[in-house]
Amino acid sequence: MKQSPLPLPPQVAVLAICLAFGALATPAAAEDVTVSIDNFTFTPAEVTVTPGTTVTWVNNDDIPHTVVDKKQAFRSKALDTEGKFSFTFTTAGDYSYFCSLHPHMVGKVIVKAGG
Amino acid sequence: MSRHERPSSETAPRLDADGIDRRGFLECMTWAGTGILWSISGGVASGVGLGRALAAEPQKALTFLQISDSHVGFDKAANPDALGTLREAVARIRTLKEKPAFMIHTGDISHLSKDKEFDDADQIIKEAGIPVFYVPGEHDLLDDGQGKAYLDRYGKGAKGAGWYSYDHGGVHFIALVNVVNLKAGGLGNLGTEQLEWLENDVAGLPSSTPLVVFAHIPLWTVYPEWGWGTADGLEALSYLKRFGSVTVLNGHIHQVMQKVEGNVSFHTARSTAFPQPAPGTAPSPGPLKLPAGELKKNLGIATVNFVRGSEPLAIIDTPLEG
Numbered sequence: 001m002k003q004s005p006l007p008l009p010p011q012v013a014v015l016a017i018c019l020a021f022g023a024l025a026t027p028a029a030a031e032d033v034t035v036s037i038d039n040f041t042f043t044p045a046e047v048t049v050t051p052g053t054t055v056t057w058v059n060n061d062d063i064p065h066t067v068v069d070k071k072q073a074f075r076s077k078a079l080d081t082e083g084k085f086s087f088t089f090t091t092a093g094d095y096s097y098f099c100s101l102h103p104h105m106v107g108k109v110i111v112k113a114g115g
Numbered sequence: 116m117s118r119h120e121r122p123s124s125e126t127a128p129r130l131d132a133d134g135i136d137r138r139g140f141l142e143c144m145t146w147a148g149t150g151i152l153w154s155i156s157g158g159v160a161s162g163v164g165l166g167r168a169l170a171a172e173p174q175k176a177l178t179f180l181q182i183s184d185s186h187v188g189f190d191k192a193a194n195p196d197a198l199g200t201l202r203e204a205v206a207r208i209r210t211l212k213e214k215p216a217f218m219i220h221t222g223d224i225s226h227l228s229k230d231k232e233f234d235d236a237d238q239i240i241k242e243a244g245i246p247v248f249y250v251p252g253e254h255d256l257l258d259d260g261q262g263k264a265y266l267d268r269y270g271k272g273a274k275g276a277g278w279y280s281y282d283h284g285g286v287h288f289i290a291l292v293n294v295v296n297l298k299a300g301g302l303g304n305l306g307t308e309q310l311e312w313l314e315n316d317v318a319g320l321p322s323s324t325p326l327v328v329f330a331h332i333p334l335w336t337v338y339p340e341w342g343w344g345t346a347d348g349l350e351a352l353s354y355l356k357r358f359g360s361v362t363v364l365n366g367h368i369h370q371v372m373q374k375v376e377g378n379v380s381f382h383t384a385r386s387t388a389f390p391q392p393a394p395g396t397a398p399s400p401g402p403l404k405l406p407a408g409e410l411k412k413n414l415g416i417a418t419v420n421f422v423r424g425s426e427p428l429a430i431i432d433t434p435l436e437g
Contacts, residue, residue, distance in 0.1 A: 039399035040341075062191040062402050064227060064257070070299050078227055078257040081191065098299035101253045102400075104342040106299050 034058060035107065037065050037079075040099075042107035049089060050114045056086040065099045067107075075100075177284035177421040180208060180215040180245075181329070183366030184386035186254065187236040188226035193402030194410060197226070197388035201239050203435050204387040204416050208243045215418065216283060217245050221366035221384060222252025222294065222331030228264055237268075251277055252331040252367060253294040262295065278309050280316050286421055287320060289313065291330035293345045303332030303345035303367075310347060314354045325360040325421060333365040335374060335381050338394035343368055352379065362419070368400075370413075371432045382430050385415040411436035 031052065036043050037059045049055065057067045059079040067076040067085050073095060076085035089095070089111040099105040182204055189197040208218070220240070225232035240247055249269040251262065258264035266277055273279040276292040291313070293303035305313075317326070328334065334351060336344035345351075355361045361379040369391035374381045389402040390413035397403070405413060415434040422429075 039401065041399070061399075062193065064254070077259075080227060096299065100297055101257075102342055103297040103299055103301045104340065 032056065036060055037099075037105075040065075040102055040105050042105060045106070046108045046110065048110040048112065051090055051092055051111055052088065053111070054086050054088040055109055056084055059083045064101065065105065066101055067097055068100045070096045070098065177286060178213055178215045179283075179419050180211075180218045180243075181221060181364055181384050181417040181419060182208075182218060182240075182387055183221040183384040184223040184252065184369055184388055185220070185236055185240075186223055186226045186386065186388035188229060188232040189388050189402075191389075191402060193389040193404045194414075198235055198239070200411065200414050200435060201236065201387045203411070204414070205239050205243050207416060207433065207435065208245075211418070215245055218243060218247045219288075219290075219329050219364065220247055220249045221329055221364060222250050223254040223366065223386075224249065224252070226254055226388075228255055228257035230264065233264070233268055248281070248288070248290060248329075249277075250290045250292055250330055251294055253297070256294060274312055275308055278312065284421065286325045286327055287317070289316065289326065289328045291328060291334075291351065293330045293332045293334070293348070298346070301346050302336070302339060302342055303330075303334075303348070305330075305345060305347050305351055310350055310354075313351055317354055317358075320358075322357045323359055325362070326355055326358050327362045327364065327419075328355070329364040331365065332367045333372075333381070333383055334363050335376075337368060337372060337383075341394065341400045343394065343400070355379070364417075364419070369403075371417075373430075382417070384417045385413065385432060385434065387414050387416070387435075390414065 031054065033047050033049055033053055033055045035047060035055060035057045037057060038061065040061065040063075042057070047055065057076070057079070059065050059081060062081055064078040064080050064083070066078055067074070069075065074087040074097070078101070079085055089109060092111045092113060095109040095111065097107055097109070185201045185204075186197050187201060194200060208215070218240075224236045251265045251269070255265045256262035262276060266273070270277045273290075276295045278290055278292050280287060280289045282288070291305060291309065293305050295304070296306060297304055328351075330345070332345055333343055334345045334348035336348070338344070359378055363379060363381045365381070365383045366386070368383050369386040369389065370383065370393065371385055372383045390405065390410075391400050392403050403413075412434045415432055418431045418433065420429040420431075
């Protein structure tokens with residue numbers, strides 16, 4: 001997603017983005033990505049981001065989940081309902097993660113420089 | 116009712132000449148209504164309704180009790196008062212005519228491993244007035260120490276992540292932990308250290324010793340799509356093959372399910388907190404929200420009877436209501 005190059009005050013730019021994406025859109029800003037956890041599933045299961053991006057996981061289930069990188073780059077505490085966990089990816093690479101409580105739940109973050 | 120037939124002595128499976136139902140093992144689920152008494156002898160399973168079981172002359176046997184998945188701290192729509200339903204389960208245990216020798220808790224004592232949740236659970240469970248043997252569920256290892264809180268409280272004398280064994284009334288009981296170091300995409304996991312311990316633990320026992328093995332996640336593969344099984348469960352069971360009577364008791368899936376394979380009978384207990392859907396019947400194994408009045412028919416306890424000599428084993432699942 002591109003940064004808005006508009007020479008407008010930030011408030012106007014934000015408003016423009018809100019109007020453009022509508023109330024339901026999640027990726028409000030280019031640098032933020034949200035992965036939601038619904039029905040024991042990470043959605044989207046795979047995201048591709050640029051270095052420096054912060055990914056936030058939000059648990060919408062009635063059961064706690066965790067977000068744990070297979071190679072231990074990150075490990076959340078148990079996220080209860082509506083619990084959130086954020087991690088900023090600074091290094092390019094593939095990050096396969098899972099829920100340590102329900103290991104059949106898997107997801108992936110791909111970090112690569114934009115081009 | 117579900118499409119699964121309710122087991123009864125009339126619908127006992129057809130067995131091979133040697134009395135073992137090799138292929139079509141018995142698998143069944145009870146959802147609601149009365150409990151089922153299971154008698155298993157030499158691999159032959161038969162079941163009768165709870166009413167008839169209770170009417171039968173009580174035999175002098177080793178009786179112990181299983182509770183599971185109390186999830187103290189859970190307060191969502193499927194059951195806003197998990198502590199209250201645990202209290203009801205314990206009250207029911209206190210009314211049993213024959214006091215069980217002890218109780219096993221097959222894990223998920225707490226919902227989020229908080230001290231207060233463990234405290235509340237302990238407070239209620241001790242009212243049963245009988246010794247309790249625990250194994251952890253994955254919900255009991257969520258403290259910062261990833262299980263230290265559980266071990267400090269329940270792990271005295273246990274090995275590794277909390278496994279141990281003991282003998283009671285001629286029966287050898289083995290408590291296993293299959294909820295640590297779970298691998299991405301995988302199932303429950305025992306690990307090599309625990310498997311080695313298990314092999315040594317049973318090595319000196321005569322094959323005639325009845326074994327009861329309990330762990331949180333089912334040791335047999337119930338539904339891998341939801342992680343309901345144990346990756347190295349078969350290896351564990353291979354060490355138990357020579358024994359004439361092996362009973363495997365699990366929790367985790369919040370519903371009664373049973374299976375008999377050769378001399379091994381598998382059984383999962385209801386939760387005292389909330390039910391979960393039958394495998395594949397919902398988008399996920401999340402808590403099942405039932406219509407008002409249905410919840411307590413789907414929560415409950417299990418009583419296990421061993422009668423020495425003839426070696427039948429009976430498990431009675433009793434819902435909190437209905």
